[in-house]
Amino acid sequence: MDNSIQMLSEKASLIASKNTWIDGLAIEQLVASSNLLNMSKVVGMPDLHPGQGHPIGAAFLSTKMFYPALIGSDIGCGMALWQTEISIAKLSIDKLTRRIGDIDQPAEPHKYKLGTLGGGNHFAELQKVSKIYNEQQFSELQLNAKHLFLLVHTGSRGLGHGILQQYMDEFGEQGLTANSLAANSYLARHDNALAFAKLNRQTVAARVLDNLHTAGQEILNVPHNFLESISWQGESHFLHRKGASPSTAGIVIIPGSRGDYSYLVKPLANEDLLYSIAHGAGRKWRRADCKAKLENRYDSNEMMRTKLGSRVICDDRDLVYEEAPQAYKSIDSVIESMQQANLIEVIAQLTPVLTYKTKGG
Template sequence: MPSRLTLTLDTNRKLEKIAILPNALPYADLVKLAAQKMKIKKVKSVKIHRAHDGKEVVDDEESLALTGRDCSLIVSISDILPVISKPKTKSPPPESSTPITILAKETSLDTLALTQLHQTASLPSMYQAVALPDLHPGQTHPIGCTFVTNSIVYPDLIGGDIGCGMAVFRLDRISSDMVDGKKSERIASRMVGVEGPWGDKEKRKEVMREVGLEEVGEEWGEYLGTIGGGNHFAEVQVVERVVDVEAAERIGVKEDLAYLLVHSGSRGLGQQILQIHKSPTGLSTSSPEFDQYLKAHNQALAFAHLNRTLIAHKILSTLTPCDTSAPTTAPSPPPGTTKLIDIWHNNVEPKQFSDGVERWIHRKGAAPSDKGPIVIPGSRGTFSYIVLPTGDQESNAFSLSHGAGRTLSRSKAHHILPTKHPSASTLRKTDLGSTVICDDKQLLYEEHPDAYKDVDVVVRDLEELGVCRVVAVLRPVVTYKMRVD
């Protein structure tokens, strides 16, 4: 059965092309068709997303499923070279009247990400935009940035993983000697049973009730205590070095203990909220629609916070024989641990600026710098940095980098990295000697350090620009992505 495809470019939604498919097309032919219709040459790879849900079309099965129904597809040009008419030089990013701060000295910033940054900064009610050194392209809006508005909030800027963030737990009953060095594989072998939800159905209902999440729906309890896919992970770490002894002592960093870093979010809950409240023109902060979105948004934040805590409960139960079942009162860190950091890097919140005006800070892959220390991890097999913000932070919209930032899209990682690393099994051991638990071959390539910027340079940029200082450096021992138990 024929199908009608509407193709648009992610950087120019007004550029629209129609294609009629009389027959099913495999993925490779669909890519060629998209490139031909969009007049794109020198194709290396093309990312194509279904417009109605944002899901990427990545293989024959998904491309063939498009046949027989009308469908809108978004073609990403982040991995391709567009046809350039005269002159043959790259066009500068569009001008924006919004002040834009670029916090990058040595770190290179992707041209598409900068274009998306300027386009987003041109939206109504924008007051300030900040590009952090981990800036990289998103589907429509960039990641690794912060936008400040006066009277409009844009749910689309925060995205679907509302509440995604990172928590650091000090493992007070596990010394660094117990996990470090050649013990990483032994520790990894014990981390079994981490997949699947935490507790039973009744326990999940109880714990959701204790933190005020009854309205969310008990079906979301099935996702509590789960890490999720993509770049989410949990990592056992040890202190590589302490840079600021006094600050480390104040924060609670101790060199002789192990640590657990958890990076996860609200799972599918945030995406559901985005689809309900999605608004390219934004929501007036004086409207009932905004109040409804903010309530749902804050529930997703609470869910993500609870999720990270319960992940810690599950992982610690595999490492120690102590009782790590949830307490009867509102969830707290597992017994025998101290939570040092727990921040969101996908959220919107009000903030009063020095001129006395309250504005709205949108963070998309940006850590808050007005809530104490933060952690900036790289990718698996690289160091993580605990840093303290310095200066007034208003010039950088009270935000710092949340990680290293991608240099290769997922599709490009699949195209390039298997040639460099033919055996996926070798990716389960890193250059730092740590062990990676990941039973998904594709994810091993997608999340390889080669697909990311150098986190050491990212942090150095922030330090040299005077917006933070390093307190301690953590080294990975075991990185948990996913396991088929």
């Protein structure tokens, strides 16, 4: 077994190289989750970090029942990537910043805020290819390194939140037995939220592309918070992913922080590691600690620039600090861990150009 794959207990594994920082609380939460009733296996990804009771950046496999709390409130949250027609040769960040506008308001009067990013770590980001590792695969995808890409990270907004809240009010942390009325009701609503989240990313992208007066081609649209039924070791199981991208859905993009690279990768499916890979860099600092750590060193205007030369649009001053690059792990350490575990083949590296968080306070 590769040295980046660690066995924490009989049912819990962790993918992390010696260069990957992992919070001890996240490991405790991962092992605790493996002890839930009818849990068969859990795997922590290299972006593992603590969540509310259960860790983020992990896959959880159960039989006979499933746990909505392991999916969380942002059902269907994921990453989607578009190839734009914006030429890098004619790139003007000032012009892009002016044109991108305000996409904080829903695209239409909609109960669940369709076409909006939301807060937290969600974003829309223009990126450029900085390195191609696999020319053949890049070419087969018919991508153009001379044009910018648009990456959108968001989910099901108020819809997913309402689904989990109703479930928690009625059942708390307990799981739902397969084929029960409650389980079937949750699954139907889960699938609806999954579809809404995909549409939401597409709607956000359409609004951004329209504001920038360009067209775009969708390259991928992959969730990382969802539940699916799979056959594992010949038996029917439920696979929960919370901040873990599937290795069975084609090409995936794994972003770093707003001041770090993103990587376009080809996942390599692995049953023992629950057909999953990391979904991003993963937090290193808790949100509540970020402002105190950074505001005496950097003013908010300085936080609008990154070491890679990119810019940030974020008018929420607290969020500027909460989402600072320093608050996240190095994406290279996450990629290294998965390469050592033979989980991915890297196709290309992308560099942020302009990251949109919010125009609102």
